[in-house]
Amino acid sequence: MAEPVWFPSAETLQRSRLYRWMTQQGFQDYDQLYQASIGDIAWFWGEAEKAVGTEWFEPYTQTLDLSRGMKWPEWFVGGKLNVVHNALDKWLRDPASAERLALIWEREDGAVEKYTYRELAARVxxxxxxxxxxxxxxxxxxxxxxxxxxxxxxxxxxxxxxxxxxxxxxxxxxxxxxxxxxxxxxxxxxxxxxxxxxxxxxxxxxxxxxxxxxxxxxxxxxxxxxxxxxxxxxxxxxxxxxxxxxxxxxxxxxxxxxSMDPFVIIYTSGTTGRPKGTVHTHGSFAIRAAFELGYNLDLHPGETVLWLTDMGWVMGPIVVFGALANGAAVMLYEGAPDYPRPDRLWAAVEKHRVSLLGIAPTLIRSVMQYGEELPSRFDLSSLQGIASTGEPWDPRAWMWLFEKAGHSKVPILNISGGTEIGGGIVSNTLLKPIAPGGFNSALLGMDADVYDLQKRPVRGAAGELVIRQPWLGMTHGFWQDPERYENTYWTVWDDTWIHGDAVLRGDDDFWTIIGRSDDTLNVAGKRMGPAEIESILVDHPAVMEAGVIGVPDELKGEVPVCFVILNAGQDPGGGLSAELMQMVTDRLGKSLRPKELHFVSELPKTRSAKIMRRAIRAAYLNQDPGDLSSLDNPESIGKIRVECGRRSE
Missing domain, CATH: 3.40.50.980 (Rossmann fold)
Structure with missing residues (x-):
């Protein structure tokens, strides 16, 4: 496991909303609070909704009802509320909070629109x-x-x-x-x-x-x-x-x-052509979002969050409802982060005094090509945290962001969760040391673990990420499709949510997301995530990005095939392919040597900058890729199929 490089200071703890709340609850450290949060989830989420200042039109009579089983929890039974009252209306009573900034929009041409809570409420x-x-x-x-x-x-x-x-x-x-x-x-x-x-x-x-x-x-x-x-x-x-x-x-x-009335259906793509409509409710989703942004990510009233996302992805509603419920401002951002200038992202952080920046690792890898001095041109002192979602990190990109943008002071708060989760499962908390690329704890109230195929907790080896109790924010089924919901997550082991991620959990409780279970490679019995090979490839100065898939092999069962994007001006000839394959071999061993390596101009990605490996694999093997509706650049699939593809074996 990687060694920590960031440690919470006394100043960090003094500022932290979570630390102050934890001590008020009578706990001395995060691990103690975490155990209490999963020991009595009804107690914990009841206290969490109070911490974020939830206002109820009618009080609830019971925090959690499990009479329908773990798959169908009822939260805040009998309570009446509205997510908009808690995100907007409640701030209008006080003239000071009513005039606080609520929304910033920066257009691609640099023009800006701003709205206070009062002005936003009037439009709404x-x-x-x-x-x-x-x-x-x-x-x-x-x-x-x-x-x-x-x-x-x-x-x-x-x-x-x-x-x-x-x-x-x-x-x-x-x-x-x-x-x-x-x-x-x-x-x-x-x-x-x-x-x-x-x-x-x-x-x-x-x-x-x-x-x-x-x-x-x-x-x-x-x-x-x-x-x-x-x-x-x-x-x-x-x-x-x-x-x-x-x-x-x-x-x-x-x-x-x-409380259980739905206010949003968020569709998530799968390997089939039929997207899943996750149902999120007034008394669950927004309270969870408010707690996650306000306490895990330490967003304070009056601060500004910029998260490069889309309302069609789960982070869009989480950021809007979570930030506003905390009395903070949401910044929206038109266009690409490196257009019309490569420094646009850093300029926006300086101009709008962004406190919390949300990005994906691929975005950072793409801006690294413009030079390590780029972030240093701007005053980024407003940044209190950088949140990361969507995909695994490679160590080089993580350290670049930590050192060049955060000056080795700003914590990088990785989060891994999902649309169905309504937030994160594991994350980095500010109350514990942070190491490059991984996660230092499960989130509060999330009874998560890693199981082997026999449903036994496993440490030091890859296994399935599971959740053993319901949580606030979990989808209330799929829209008009409850059977599909139950079959998707609850059929492998009784009363256990199978998330579909392959995870490595160390004895020190440091977590590493290897990738989706269906992305994980099994080479001659050795199970590993594609990100492990990708991080080696991008360590080479000629390489900007890499995507790795596993393909069938008669001898080893599965072998890696690599797809590499080079930095501008780099020549793919001159033995570079052999050099890169040897780098992987030297670090991982001969048994994990890639079968092939292809240079490509682009990799299939979602708008949130996640590489879609199953689409690469389908194109390479000339198979049906399933639902590709979330791709930002579908033309990349055709290029891989034509330039690199082979017939399915």
């Missing part, structure tokens, strides 16, 4: 009233196909305020995956924009939305945000201008919702 009120005038009622579903613009935040808040349910599609989707989500949710309305900018290129959205609405058949109204005032096809019987939705001066009351 008008749109909520407009939705009701358009016939939207409590329980109705509304699709959202928008980039990360202010109207996106206004829309999700307005929808939840009136008791309706939103489901957001990733802003880079084509019509087919949007239509599938609309059909699954039986959405009456779709909110979209005329288009978006990315790397200076205008990307139309209204045309895609029209096609999706026609394919779905259930959409009665399409609301259009005219961000760029371009001419688009208009259907007078169906289309509604956003300005009309927001035109009234009326207000809509914040509906009193039951």
């Amino acid at each position: 009120n008008r749109v909520a009233d407009g939705l009701k005038r358009q016939g939207i009622r409590q329980g109705d579903r509304i699709g959202i196909y928008l980039p990360m613009i202010p109207e996106t935040v206004v829309a999700v808040l307005a929808i939840a305020k009136i008791g309706a349910i939103f489901t957001a599609a990733y802003s880079g989707f084509g019509a087919d995956p949007i239509a599938k989500r609309l059909v699954s949710a039986e959405a009456k309305m779709l909110i979209t924009a005329d288009g978006q900018l990315r790397r200076g290129k205008f990307i139309p959205m209204k045309e895609v939305a029209d096609q999706a609405a026609e394919m779905a058949g259930c959409v009665e109204k399409v609301v259009v945000v005219r961000r760029y005032n371009r001419e688009t096809a208009w259907h007078p019987d169906r289309d509604v201008d956003w300005s009309e939705l927001e035109a009234g001066a009326g207000e809509a009351p914040t509906e009193r919702m039951g």
Whole structure:
């Protein structure tokens, strides 16, 4: 296991909201609090909702009801609340918090829009009233196909305020995956924009939305945000201008919702063509998000969080509802982090005094190519933490971020969880030392462990990540598909959630995510994650990124095949391929030597910058890749298939 390089100082502990709360609860260290949190989960989550200042219209009578079993917990029984009251309305009573900054939007051209809590609430009120005038009622579903613009935040808040349910599609989707989500949710309305900018290129959205609405058949109204005032096809019987939705001066009351009433359906892709609709509720998701951002990630009222994500991914709603519930500001960011200049990300942190920055490792690997001096040009002293999600780190990229952007002072708070989790499972807490790349603990209230194939806890070897008790934030099934939900997570071992991650847990309780279980390589009986090989490859100065897959082999069962992107100006000839393969062999041994290595111009990635290895494998083996709707660059699959692919064996 890696040795820690960051240690909590007295100043860190003094600032930490979690440390102060922990001592108030009578605990002396994190491990003691963690054991208590899984020893009595009802006690813990009841205290957590109080810690984040949850306000209830009607108090709950019981924190947790497990009468339907572990798969179907009922949280805060009898309680009435609304996520929007706790994210927005409650801050309006105090003039000081009402005038606090709530939302920042930076366009790709550098223009900025800002909204206080009062100004944001006014827009939300008008749109909520407009939705009701358009016939939207409590329980109705509304699709959202928008980039990360202010109207996106206004829309999700307005929808939840009136008791309706939103489901957001990733802003880079084509019509087919949007239509599938609309059909699954039986959405009456779709909110979209005329288009978006990315790397200076205008990307139309209204045309895609029209096609999706026609394919779905259930959409009665399409609301259009005219961000760029371009001419688009208009259907007078169906289309509604956003300005009309927001035109009234009326207000809509914040509906009193039951704790287990859903407010969002977040779809997650799988290996099949049918996405899974995870259901998240008023009394679970937002309270968990508030606790995770406010206490695990130490976001304080009045601070600013910038998380490079999309409302179609789980981190979008987590950041919006979690940050606002803590009285912090959410920064939205149009376009790419290295356009129009390579230093744009660091400039934004300085300009907007960002306290918490959320990124993915691939993003850092992509900006490293512009030089290690780039972050040092900016005042990044506002940064209190850098959060990381989505994929494993390689040590070189982790240390680059820690040293060059964080000056070896800012903690990197890795989180691994998922859409179905409603947050993280394991993470780095500020109360314990942090080592490069991994996680120093399971999160509070998450009874997680690593099991071998015989359902025995395993240390020092790879195993399956499991959760042994329910938790706040877990999906309340799949939308209108409870059997599929139970079959996905609960059928291997009784009353045990199987998450699908291969994990290594050390005797020192340091956790390493090897990768998805179906990504994990088993080479001649040796189980290892692709990230272990990838981190060796990117250690070479010529290599910018790498993706590794396992393919069938008659002798070893499975062998690694590597795909490498070189830094600009690097020549793939001259024996570089053999040199890279030898690097892997020298570090891991001859038995793990890659079968092949291919140089490619790009790897298939999601908008959140995760490499989709199963898509690489399917292209290479000429197999069906399953659902690729979350890919940002689907054309990369065809290139790998043509340039590198072989026939399935």
